[in-house]
Amino acid sequence: MTRELDRRKEISEDRLFRFERMLEIRLFEDRVQDLFAEGLVHGTTHTCQGQEAVAVGIAASLRPTDTVTCTYRGHGVALALGLTPESLLGEIMGRQIGSVGGVGGSMHLALPSIGLLPTFAIVGAGIPVAAGAALRHQVMKTDDVALAVFGDGSTNIGAFHEGLNLASIWNLPVVFVCENNQYGEYSRIEKTTPIKNICERAVSYGMPGKKFDGQDVDEVVAAVSDAVEVARSGNGPTLLELETYRYAGHSRADTAPYRPEGEFDKWYERDPINTFCERLKGEGTLSESKESEIRKIVDQRIEAAVETVKESPVPEVDSMFNNIYA
């Protein structure tokens, strides 16, 4: 079993690993922002601090043979699905050890062994593509499913509506997960979307639509697992809305000055990692010493990844000519 699949197995089976992986995503994203600030990375990036429970909850509810389409804000989902920090950071920093050898960058991650299709830098584009992967699973008579994860900003583009419509009329085994982080780029959702609950859009496409707390990883696992089971058993697609919050701005250059005073603090009170940590401790699943140990392990893992990537070579110039045609 590759290391990616081991990582995937851990979070499928063990809630402590879900805590660990959420922490890993948080520290990873913080470190990525530092590296950009230090001028060690060029280009742009879109981090997902605050949305870790969505990423880990989705990954914990799927098999590696299922297919996932994800957006350019995909570091968290990729780590949760199993991509290693070295491979991810290597890609973000444009190095040979990056997940696609450095030709992709932060927005373009992919790995078939964990079911991750190339992540989409075009808003909404992954939604009909997930329907197509589900079509493959249906035609080939497997019981695998597809899952599209996308932001609230994707739900006003045609691809969302066409993808859901097609999935419904063909009864495809696909789960649509709207990660509602309250902002589409710099605009709050109320400015761009006339309804309060995005999940209500499912009604137009004759599929179930439900809203859940995206800051609670246990709730995310339960909600996604239920929808996945519906799809797996041949009962068609579901639209899930997971309410969450984007701690950072839209992209590297955005400090989110448009955010109302106090909004971040209010959401941070329900930080997905802190609240899950408290719950595990309250249940007696996690001791203080174990928590410290996990924090230390994750911290060391991220630092080791940073060192490894910094030392690793940039791609050979000729590599830009590879893999244009199969």
Next chain:
Amino acid sequence: MTKMRMNQAISKALEDEMKQDETVVIFGEDIAAAGGPFKTSDGLLEEFGAERVRDTPISEMGFLGAAVGAAATGLRPVAEIMFIEFLGVALDQLVTEAAKFHYLSSGLYKVPLTIRASVGAGLGFGTQHSQTLESWLYGCPGVKLAAASGPQSAYSLLRAAIRDENPVLLLEPRVLYSQRDDVVTGDSAVAELGEAKVVSFGEDVTVVGFGSTVSTIETALKETTFSAEIIDLQTLIPWDRETVMNSVSKTGKLVLVEENPKSFGWGAEIAATISTELFDVLKAPVLRITAPDVPIPFAKDLEERYLPNSTYVKSQIEEFLSTGILPKTWWHEQKAGI
């Protein structure tokens, strides 16, 4: 060898591939129950069933996106875009998603997707249903582009497109669907994408066509006093440099006949390549015979004036060969703003 119309040859190609490979699925608007608006999938629903032959909603972004996802995960979908213009609402899925998956996965994903689209003027469908639009795919590495020039090439190219591991757009000139000709079927007839076909050999001039203009050229040059080498490009991306260059090396003269507007048409790229690579063998400037840079007009006499038909092509080439200089077009260059 069987006589069939081009739309029948397309149905036959789909049938033969679907028989051989159960991962081939086809979908598009009215392609299943109705057998296709141009009868290019007649009888396939009955033969292969509703799982593999599907009608879609009028939703190109949706079903083309689904075709991309299905192709990347193990099917070989053939999606029909009824009129090439409808690709506009779904272009992202072809040029930005399908075309880039292989590159953006360091070769781990492949997208063996075929898109078929009817193209071209001449039938009075008006401005928004008559373009060829191959120009939309230039500058988008990762896609292959081919065009049928009759029943045989439609059969041979479509089968090759389905077998190819990359996204391939196959253009089907609408005026040719009813053209009837002998077609060799079977595995031996599968074309090689990227290879042009020399339709007739000659010594005095090389005349290159793509899609509908191949038969226009053949008709135009049926009876001439000179000897023309006629080449059907078959595939535009990638185009067959070797065949064209070998021919021009022999004839020293090149004529390119395009159905699309002149500016930035494919002829410009080929003219630039040949003028650069074979500067010393060219005996005259490269002649591009194209439509003008205007939206396609509806009225019959205007549409006829717009298209490079066989009469215009014949007189353009005859004048070019007798004078050695580029002839004036049959449309008014100045008014078209060129």
